[in-house]
Amino acid sequence: MFSRTQATTLRATRIPRIIGHCGRRYLAQVTDIGNIPTASDKPFRVPLDDDAFETYNFDPPPYYLETTKDHLKQLYHDMLTIRRLEVTADSLYKQKKIRGFCHLSTGQEAVSVGIEHGITRDDLLITAYRSHGNTYMRGASIQSILGELLGRQDGISHGKGGSMHMFREGFFGGNGIVGASVPVGTGIAMAQKYQESPNITVNLYGDGAANQGQVHEAFNMAKLWDLPVLYGCENNHYGMGTSVERASASTDYYKRGQYIPGLRVYGMDVLAVQAAVQHARDYIRSGNGPLVYEFQTYRFAGHSMSDPGIGYRTREELKSKRESDPIPMLKEKLLDWKTHTDEELDELEKQVRDKIKQAVTEVENMPEPQPTGDTLFQDIYVRGSEPLYMRGRTTYETYYY
Numbered sequence: 001m002f003s004r005t006q007a008t009t010l011r012a013t014r015i016p017r018i019i020g021h022c023g024r025r026y027l028a029q030v031t032d033i034g035n036i037p038t039a040s041d042k043p044f045r046v047p048l049d050d051d052a053f054e055t056y057n058f059d060p061p062p063y064y065l066e067t068t069k070d071h072l073k074q075l076y077h078d079m080l081t082i083r084r085l086e087v088t089a090d091s092l093y094k095q096k097k098i099r100g101f102c103h104l105s106t107g108q109e110a111v112s113v114g115i116e117h118g119i120t121r122d123d124l125l126i127t128a129y130r131s132h133g134n135t136y137m138r139g140a141s142i143q144s145i146l147g148e149l150l151g152r153q154d155g156i157s158h159g160k161g162g163s164m165h166m167f168r169e170g171f172f173g174g175n176g177i178v179g180a181s182v183p184v185g186t187g188i189a190m191a192q193k194y195q196e197s198p199n200i201t202v203n204l205y206g207d208g209a210a211n212q213g214q215v216h217e218a219f220n221m222a223k224l225w226d227l228p229v230l231y232g233c234e235n236n237h238y239g240m241g242t243s244v245e246r247a248s249a250s251t252d253y254y255k256r257g258q259y260i261p262g263l264r265v266y267g268m269d270v271l272a273v274q275a276a277v278q279h280a281r282d283y284i285r286s287g288n289g290p291l292v293y294e295f296q297t298y299r300f301a302g303h304s305m306s307d308p309g310i311g312y313r314t315r316e317e318l319k320s321k322r323e324s325d326p327i328p329m330l331k332e333k334l335l336d337w338k339t340h341t342d343e344e345l346d347e348l349e350k351q352v353r354d355k356i357k358q359a360v361t362e363v364e365n366m367p368e369p370q371p372t373g374d375t376l377f378q379d380i381y382v383r384g385s386e387p388l389y390m391r392g393r394t395t396y397e398t399y400y401y
């Protein structure tokens with residue numbers, strides 16, 4: 001475990017941050033820029049910001065991340081892809097090609113990307129409804145996500161789930177009921193412990209959900225039984241139109257586990273998120289029980305497509321938060337460190353844009369689910385595991401599988 005003091009010795013020529021949490025600019029330098037290997041797959045360390053973490057009864061992660069040039073580019077690629085996918089969803093919604101609920105996570109990409117790079121595919125993940133980024137990061141194709149949003153047969157939930165209900169192996173959704181996924185995720189971690197699995201569950205919820213009783217009941221059981229679960233509160237500063245200050249008696253969400261150690265992570269920095277999650281995984285897998293993390297992030301868009309997102313916050317606030325957009329922030333670091341060139345990153349951005357554009361064309365040509373009674377009753381259970389029959393609206397509508 002690295003203390004803050006030990007971590008400091010890893011840095012030599014650091015320029016102190018001159019702007020605070022909102023509107024931050026990253027000015028730190030790599031310890032020894034000459035030591036960055038030329039080979040794209042050779043590991044080296046990059047420093048993290050001084051205020052990347054705040055701890056609660058917990059040793060902080062190391063203030064550096066071991067990475068490679070390929071990996072840094074992958075992080076950038078993943079955040080760009082989620083952003084582009086959601087900007088595209090926004091436009092498809094406005095064209096009325098996507099209907100119903102649709103919650104975007106623009107601004108929060110560093111959280112979903114950093115988490116996935118801090119765990120393995122054998123670890124499990126559950127979240128609430130703002131889940132397009134998590135779904136993509138768990139390995140779903142862009143087509144399956146966009147297809148789901150457009151209600152197509154080849155969507156990830158065969159067009160029946162929509163924006164909030166996407167699932168994949170190792171990913172338990174996409175859940176629409178605020179807070180309810182937290183006890184479900186706790187149960188998943190309990191199963192892992194019962195089955196003596198070496199893996200962990202990442203259990204995400206919002207700042208709005210954090211005040212619910214069921215969240216705290218889940219914390220109690222997780223600590224009582226030392227379950228392998230990382231609770232992650234994505235503090236994007238609002239639950240619908242209500243700011244955290246108006247909703248929460250304490251906005252220190254990383255301390256809300258009381259008897260569970262916690263960490264506040266600067267969630268606009270994908271490198272800090274990954275380092276923090278790797279650290280949590282090591283800690284939990286060593287049998288230490290649960291952790292409560294708070295990822296400090298920000299939602300640029302409205303709560304959902306029906307919320308313009310400006311009625312409860314000022315344009316000035318939005319403007320200043322946009323200065324800490326996780327995507328340009330990472331780009332700035334890569335350019336500062338000379339790990340990648342401007343042209344290389346521009347080319348990557350173009351490739352991502354083209355890929356999403358191509359996916360939209362494919363998805364628009366996907367068939368819609370068959371408008372039959374059978375379709376209605378399929379996919380309630382995993383295919384092949386259905387019961388003998390299922391009741392419809394009335395007993396006269398009983399469907400036999």
Ligand SMILES: Cc1ncc(C[n+]2csc(CCOP(=O)(O)OP(=O)(O)O)c2C)c(N)n1
Nearest residue numbers: 130176177178206207208209236238239240
């Ligand atoms: C049990 C329940 N109560 C209320 C709602 C309506 N609702 C949907 S989103 C939301 C706000 C949740 O905020 P937060 O947990 O911070 O998540 P965010 O939208 O910021 O990602 C509410 C109250 C709901 N879906 N479920």
Ligand SMILES: [Mg+2]
Nearest residue numbers: 206207238239
């Ligand atoms: Mg919120």
